[in-house]
Amino acid sequence: MSDHRNSSVDHLQVIGFGAAALGIPIAADRQGRLTDLLGRGCVFFDSRRPREWTSLGYDILSNSAGADFLVGIDPAGAFAEALDTPQARSLLAAGTRPVPLPTASVFLHDLAGRVAEHLAGLGDEVRFGSRVDHIVVEPGGVFRSHDAQGRTLARSRHAVLAVGAAPRPAGAGWLTSEAFLRGHCLTHAKTAVAEGHRIRIVGGSHSAFSVAGMVLREWGDELTTGQVWIDARRPVRLYGANLKDRHSPADVVDPDTGEVNRFCGLRGPARDLYQAVVRGDERRVLLTEGGGEPRPAVRPELTVSAQGYRARPVPVRTEQGEVLVGPTDPAVDRDGRLLDARTGNPVPGLFALGLGYRHIAPDGTAGYPRAALNIFHGDAADRILATL
């Protein structure tokens, strides 16, 4: 297969086969274009093996509605059977309520298996255990992916980076909310609580409050007043806090329709915890916002960084070695087109989908506003497919 891939040019290669990448086949199916798309030659790469699926494997409740995980799938399409499983039924039954993320993760893992099988049936493939190290853009605009040894993995006219994101760099010796919420730090945290150390959580996002919620859930009886410290460097935002102000861009996406920005601010259990702390009902948690308040006296502590994520790097360069997409903070426009680091213009044929990409609005402002599966499988994938 690799000889064939070296010489021929596929229509599309997708780097990463995690939760977001599934949006490409799912949206193509919804649009009735799946067979046509796959017939033109598509290949997916993922550095993991199928049994190593970890997407959304966090031991907390979702910040999105349970049914949001299903909305992209055409109930009469190629992946309809994924809707007829116990995990899909429990997501559906949750409706607008949050769900345990492990349930969403099991659903997505099953869905990924079905998508991979469907691709294989049409002669395309997911190459598991295959990590793309970098991409070279040939003079004719063909994308050539390479592994770490420099071997060519595939050549294609279009490429989508869907490699997910890694936590932003943390201080030396700090844990990350990523590892914490996946349950990888339980022994460490249990010992810290038992020894009376302060658990300091840096950040004021859904992840920060979810870490605090997990500490309360696991060791709440042992905690003393203020033993958990949420060190939010900026004021904490609540979901829909300024809804009455229809022109607040943080909360209202479209002032004409009143469409709410679903990706800004705390909701669900994270919001409940914030409000309990502010009211003074949850005294085991100390909250400082914006860095202005008096900080607790120093004593030995365990620090958890919950400062967000940024896209995993897959450098993209020209044959001459000019960097089109660098290792830090790549940006996309609203159509998911990756922006050339040198010019800020879209790189023709190159897209990104999933967590961690900076999103540049037409007025040039940047943010990370669209990090949810219903968007990745919905509008974001539709916009990419419109160009493929």
Ligand SMILES: Cc1cc2nc3c(=O)[nH]c(=O)nc-3n(C[C@H](O)[C@H](O)[C@H](O)COP(=O)(O)OP(=O)(O)OC[C@H]3O[C@@H](n4cnc5c(N)ncnc54)[C@H](O)[C@@H]3O)c2cc1C
């Ligand atoms: C704590 C937390 C909670 C969240 N809760 C929700 C929620 O409730 N609802 C919601 O809709 N979204 C939620 N999200 C946001 C987002 O939907 C998920 O993070 C989602 O898993 C992102 O999917 P992804 O495909 O971008 O990344 P991933 O699921 O991480 O997939 C990336 C894939 O790329 C592969 N890969 C990486 N590098 C390479 C490479 N170089 N070559 C080949 N393969 C590679 C990886 O092996 C992986 O399989 C949450 C995110 C976090 C961090």
